[in-house]
Amino acid sequence: MKKLLLCLSLATALLLISCGGDNTTETESTGALGETASETVVAPEEAEKEIVTEVTTHGASDTAEVTVENVTSVDTVAETEAPTTETPVETQEVTMEETSAEQVTEMQPSETQGEMESETESETESETESEVEPVKTFKNPLLDRAAADPCIVYHDGYYYGTYTEAVGISLFRSTTLENLFKDEKVTVFSIGNEVQGNIWAPELFYNPSTDRWYIYSCGSTEGWDFFTIRMFCLESKTNDPFGEYEFKAFTDPDLLAIDQTMFYDEKSGTLYTAYSEFTADGQVIMLAVMENPWTISDQRLRVSYPRFDWEKKGERPDKDSRVNEGPVFLEHDGKLSIIYSASGCWSEYYCLGLVEFDGDDFSAGEMIRRNNWKKRTSPVFSAANEVYGVGHCSFFTSPDGSETWIAYHGMPTPDAGEEGRYAYAQKITFRDDGIPVLGEPLSRDTEIPVPSGEA
Numbered sequence: 189m190k191k192l193l194l195c196l197s198l199a200t201a202l203l204l205i206s207c208g209g210d211n212t213t214e215t216e217s218t219g220a221l222g223e224t225a226s227e228t229v230v231a232p233e234e235a236e237k238e239i240v241t242e243v244t245t246h247g248a249s250d251t252a253e254v255t256v257e258n259v260t261s262v263d264t265v266a267e268t269e270a271p272t273t274e275t276p277v278e279t280q281e282v283t284m285e286e287t288s289a290e291q292v293t294e295m296q297p298s299e300t301q302g303e304m305e306s307e308t309e310s311e312t313e314s315e316t317e318s319e320v321e322p323v324k325t326f327k328n329p330l331l332d333r334a335a336a337d338p339c340i341v342y343h344d345g346y347y348y349g350t351y352t353e354a355v356g357i358s359l360f361r362s363t364t365l366e367n368l369f370k371d372e373k374v375t376v377f378s379i380g381n382e383v384q385g386n387i388w389a390p391e392l393f394y395n396p397s398t399d400r401w402y403i404y405s406c407g408s409t410e411g412w413d414f415f416t417i418r419m420f421c422l423e424s425k426t427n428d429p430f431g432e433y434e435f436k437a438f439t440d441p442d443l444l445a446i447d448q449t450m451f452y453d454e455k456s457g458t459l460y461t462a463y464s465e466f467t468a469d470g471q472v473i474m475l476a477v478m479e480n481p482w483t484i485s486d487q488r489l490r491v492s493y494p495r496f497d498w499e500k501k502g503e504r505p506d507k508d509s510r511v512n513e514g515p516v517f518l519e520h521d522g523k524l525s526i527i528y529s530a531s532g533c534w535s536e537y538y539c540l541g542l543v544e545f546d547g548d549d550f551s552a553g554e555m556i557r558r559n560n561w562k563k564r565t566s567p568v569f570s571a572a573n574e575v576y577g578v579g580h581c582s583f584f585t586s587p588d589g590s591e592t593w594i595a596y597h598g599m600p601t602p603d604a605g606e607e608g609r610y611a612y613a614q615k616i617t618f619r620d621d622g623i624p625v626l627g628e629p630l631s632r633d634t635e636i637p638v639p640s641g642e643a
Contacts (some may be wrong), residue, residue: 263355344640357376364642372430386408393450396454404421409438419443439461448462475555489561512541528542529541540570546560568626578597579597597609
């Protein structure tokens with residue numbers, strides 16, 4: 189009997205020991221899971237340190253402000269990732285049973301709403317994609333043949349342009365800059381009785397005081413004899429720049445000069461001209477008051493002559509490279525400048541210089557005063573990017589009036605000469621004081637965004 193009791197006691201003890209061992213193993217397993225879960229939670233303090241380090245690396249000056257925002261977002265992430273207490277299965281079942289009918293009722297509109305939101309987002313994305321249009325661009329030159337001395341004006345929905353043709357004057361018109369010299373064309377003047385050759389550098393100008401358009405150019409009065417070149421004026425018969433023109437007069441019948449340009453001061457009602465005169469000092473830039481749109485007065489002032497080396501390059505046996513020519517007025521925010529061309533137009537050294545008017549009073553008494561004009565000692569626009577001999581420019585505004593553009597001619601090679609001058613155009617900017625910043629000529633491979641507001 190005692191032996192039987194002893195055996196039962198030993199069996200019981202072994203059973204208890206076995207159960208105790210299983211409990212110990214389960215506890216250790218639970219502990220290991222707890223440690224694993226705790227490693228996935230990022231403490232806000234540690235998150236803050238990590239973010240500060242990251243922000244400091246990217247930019248110390250923004251550390252404080254960005255750190256606060258990032259810590260907040262990291263705290264949110266930490267709370268989201270932290271393990272949550274699961275609802276007992278029994279409770280979940282009861283909750284589902286109690287609310288199953290309600291959830292089924294709400295589920296259908298919820299799904300429909302989701303589908304509608306998805307469709308709306310797709311439609312929005314589609315509309316956004318359709319609204320984003322590719323930027324329209326063009327490449328220089330504007331024409332695949334020579335077009336020296338380009339003049340471009342934008343007016344009432346159209347670009348108008350002209351360039352040297354030697355035997356006459358044509359006007360071109362287009363709604364796009366790229367196609368300006370390829371679309372509409374009218375011939376407004378040809379060699380004849382008044383002018384018989386060498387018709388150079390025509391310029392289109394609107395005079396608000398007469399509500400008429402004018403074209404200023406020059407030409408020989410006796411065949412192609414250079415020394416009989418005189419400046420002349422054409423006037424439109426109506427206020428349509430693309431209409432008919434009539435010859436008005438030689439603006440100074442006795443003067444050997446070229447490249448006449450205009451500036452009208454609305455405040456004083458004064459019309460000014462600038463031109464290039466041939467003198468013993470080479471070609472010089474003259475400024476004068478106009479008696480009327482076709483007559484130069486005696487109030488004149490020389491504002492520039494070829495003084496610096498960069499204004500005298502390109503010497504040839506038959507050519508005097510001491511050149512200041514092709515002047516054009518440019519006014520911006522009350523600041524007036526005259527941009528002109530320097531050195532031989534047949535050479536790679538042809539470039540642009542600048543004289544600026546010191547003041548904002550454009551009355552004749554101030555404009556025809558030598559001390560009010562200051563000349564830059566270096567060119568403001570010269571050869572670059574395989575475009576050579578850049579010069580004889582004009583300026584025009586974009587269709588919406590927000591941009592100023594320059595038109596000029598340039599050569600594809602250094603030795604292209606006078607027959608290899610092509611028309612180019614590009615946008616310019618201004619300094620805070622109103623002085624133009626022309627930059628450098630863009631290469632022929634450059635994709636140039638079209639002027640702002642162009643359809």
